[in-house]
Amino acid sequence: MIVETEAYAPDDPASHSYGGRTRRNVTMFGPPARLYVYRSYGVHWCANVVCAEEGVGAAVLLRALEPTHGLGRMRERRRLDDPTLLCAGPGRLAQALGLTGEHNGLRLDRAPFELIRGGPVEVVAGTRIGITRGADRAWRYALSGSSYVSRPRPRA
DNA sequence: GTATTGATCTTCT
DNA sequence: GAAGATCAATACA
Numbered sequence: 001m002i003v004e005t006e007a008y009a010p011d012d013p014a015s016h017s018y019g020g021r022t023r024r025n026v027t028m029f030g031p032p033a034r035l036y037v038y039r040s041y042g043v044h045w046c047a048n049v050v051c052a053e054e055g056v057g058a059a060v061l062l063r064a065l066e067p068t069h070g071l072g073r074m075r076e077r078r079r080l081d082d083p084t085l086l087c088a089g090p091g092r093l094a095q096a097l098g099l100t101g102e103h104n105g106l107r108l109d110r111a112p113f114e115l116i117r118g119g120p121v122e123v124v125a126g127t128r129i130g131i132t133r134g135a136d137r138a139w140r141y142a143l144s145g146s147s148y149v150s151r152p153r154p155r156a
Numbered sequence: 157g158t159a160t161t162g163a164t165c166t167t168c169t
Numbered sequence: 170g171a172a173g174a175t176c177a178a179t180a181c182a
Contacts, residue, residue, distance in 0.1 A: 157181105158180105168171085168172085
């Protein structure tokens with residue numbers, strides 16, 4: 001269950017799509033409902049959902065999940081037992097799900113992916129994390145009260 | 157509990 | 170050559 005996300009827009013200085021296409025971010029400018037995976041700090045993979053029409057360049061970064069299925073495989077990939085740390089952060093999430101650059105550009109509405117609509121939830125907004133530009137936009141969204149988010153108390 | 161650092165990819169200066 | 174949508178290990182208070 002997705003419990004934490006951040007939004008990135010083309011007119012947003014913190015976004016990879018700011019300033020146009022590069023070899024890395026072409027997926028962001030492609031059709032929506034695809035996965036944009038990029039390498040972060042040379043070490044981690046981070047996964048986004050492309051969520052604007054082709055050519056726009058907007059996406060939502062998946063920052064944290066509450067693991068509900070496949071805990072065993074997540075633990076194998078992460079070499080870690082604590083379920084609250086398995087997917088608490090974009091790099092950890094990608095590692096737990098086994099996402100890499102191979103999955104960049106794949107459709108999320110067919111195998112091996114499946115998105116399931118959840119019930120109504122209470123969401124809190126706060127400032128985004130780990131960025132220096134565009135930090136004033138409160139575009140981080142977290143499930144209220146969840147203990148699986150990467151930072152417990154989003155600052156508004 | 158906070159602070160610092162190494163990992164070393166991609167983009168930009 | 171530097172910085173960045175990060176994490177984990179280590180060093181301190």
